[in-house]
Structures are given as structure tokens and as C-alpha cells.
């Protein structure tokens with residue numbers, strides 16, 4: 001089978017199209033024929049060696065940690081799926097990934113994909129969708145009627161966060177550049193702040209929850225807009241813990257985890273029309289280099305998918 005692997009850290013040029021053996025599932029694993037995978041910033045961060053302390057790397061490494069596909073074979077202890085089931089999931093980031101025609105993954109990281117969408121859209125859901133879900137609900141404790149500020153609202157994580165928060169009944173405010181304002185309002189944002197033109201920290205106050213996918217100054221300024229006791233959830237490093245304490249707000253950093261139960265809940269929202277995966281660009285698997293260059297540019301709307309079949 002074909003797999004896009006790295007044999008060393010480096011720029012997009014280290015992505016190599018390799019012919020490798022189709023892996024065999026262990027006892028609690030399944031072999032999935034991948035129809036589509038998607039690109040997340042962690043893919044190029046790992047490729048560039050920027051995450052080697054967090055996710056120790058064995059070369060060669062297949063990148064990519066999103067999949068939608070069909071179960072081809074099952075380990076002897078797997079009783080939850082059958083051959084031919086259409087599944088989606090976010091496999092373990094410490095193992096070989098999903099830029100490949102097949103992969104083996106723990107069965108408990110997968111669930112049946114939403115029936116109302118194809119594999120291309122389904123592959124755009126797991127990693128970014130689970131990150132948004134866990135940020136808003138597990139760590140952010142978002143409740144109906146609360147005011148939530150979502151940074152990078154037009155991005156992979158942000159487009160899910162906007163839709164999940166809206167479905168929960170929150171008042172949703174996003175930051176984005178001008179060309180994404182109307183798009184985000186159509187997606188469900190009540191207010192959108194053009195971060196190139198306006199200072200969100202002067203425009204906003206009394207916010208219950210901020211989702212930070214930018215870090216740095218954005219994280220620091222976000223502390224200003226929270227009400228006392230509010231929560232700033234970051235998917236990056238928590239840089240301003242002392243300042244958060246002084247402001248009497250919570251600053252919490254987390255790394256999203258695989259969670260098949262939450263993926264089922266997200267699938268229900270997709271199937272009942274409340275959430276739509278936003279797929280900006282579709283490349284073939286062998287065009288992974290182009291996809292990385294585009295993702296690293298930092299202005300993707302929604303997701304980039306790599307179509308395998």
C-alpha cells in the first residue's frame with residue numbers, strides 16, 4: 001500500500017510517498033481501508049520536529065491522525081464492529097497515522113460514521129471536532145445562554161466550536177479576518193470581530209468562556225474580556241497563569257483525546273443537520289506536500305482533506 005511517511009524531521013519536502021506492507025491488526029485493533037484523511041496543524045508540527053518532546057517519534061513515521069473508511073479485518077478481541085462497517089475516528093497520535101491506504105487502530109477509538117455525509121466530509125471531523133467539543137464542554141463547562149468567544153473561528157477547530165456552541169444555545173462570538181465574517185455568521189456566530197481591524201479586548205466584556213487556538217498576545221488579551229470566575233481554555237501552552245490568577249479567572253490548557261462516545265454525539269448533530277463539516281480543499285493523498293504548505297500558512301477555512309480513494 002502507499003503511505004506518506006517521514007524518515008527525518010524537516011520541511012514539506014521530507015514527506016515521502018512509500019510502498020509499505022499492509023499492517024495486521026492486533027487483538028483489540030481493526031484494519032481500516034482509508035477512504036479519506038485530513039490535515040491538522042499537529043501533522044506539520046510533528047513533521048518539522050516541533051512536537052518531539054510531547055510525541056516521541058520513531059522513523060519512518062506515517063503522518064495524519066484522522067480517518068474515515070471501511071473496516072477490512074478485526075483483531076480476535078474486537079466484538080463491536082463487523083467487516084464492512086463504515087467508521088471514522090482519531091487514532092492514537094503516538095502511532096503510525098492515516099496518510100495511507102490502510103491503517104490499524106484500536107477499535108475503541110472508532111465509531112460508525114454519520115450516515116448523512118460521505119467519507120470526505122467525515123474525515124474532516126474527528127481531531128478538530130473532538131478538540132472543539134472537549135474545549136467547550138469538558139474543560140469550558142459551557143451552558144446554554146453563556147457568552148463564548150472563539151478565536152480563529154474560521155479554522156479547523158473554530159468552525160466546529162462555533163456550531164457546537166450555537167447548538168448548545170450559547171451567544172457565540174468569533175474572531176476572524178474580514179473575508180470570513182459573513183461565512184461565520186451563516187455558520188451560526190452571533191458576532192464576528194475582524195481581528196485585523198478591531199481589538200476584541202476593547203470591544204468585548206462579560207465573557208463566560210474563551211477558546212484560545214492562537215496563544216501569545218491573544219491569550220493575554222483574552223483574560224481582559226472574561227467575567228470574574230470565567231474560563232479561558234487553550235489548546236496551546238498556558239502562558240499567563242499568574243495574570244489569570246490575578247484576574248480571578250481560570251486558564252486551562254489541554255490536549256484533545258480520542259473519544260468514540262463524543263464522536264457519536266458529534267455524528268448525531270451532523271445527521272440532524274445542526275453541524276456541517278467545512279471542507280475547504282480536497283487533495284489526493286500524494287498531494288500531501290501541497291496540503292502541508294497550505295495548512296502551515298495558517299489561513300485555512302475549515303479543513304483540508306486528503307482523498308485516498
Ligand SMILES: NC(=O)c1ccc[n+]([C@@H]2O[C@H](COP(=O)([O-])OP(=O)(O)OC[C@H]3O[C@@H](n4cnc5c(N)ncnc54)[C@H](OP(=O)(O)O)[C@@H]3O)[C@@H](O)[C@H]2O)c1
Pocket residue numbers: 040041042127128131151152153154155156157158175176177178180195213214218234235236254255256257295298299300301302
Ligand atoms: N491541544 C490540542 O489537542 C490541539 C488540538 C487541535 C488543534 N490544536 C492547535 O490549535 C491551533 C488551531 O488549530 P486549527 O486546526 O483550528 O488550525 P487552522 O485550521 O490552521 O486555523 C486556521 C485559521 O486560523 C485563523 N487565524 C489565524 N490567525 C488568527 C488570529 N490572529 N486571530 C483569529 N484567527 C486567526 C485563520 O482565519 P483568517 O484566515 O480569517 O485569518 C484560519 O481560518 C493549532 O496551533 C493546532 O496545533 C491543538
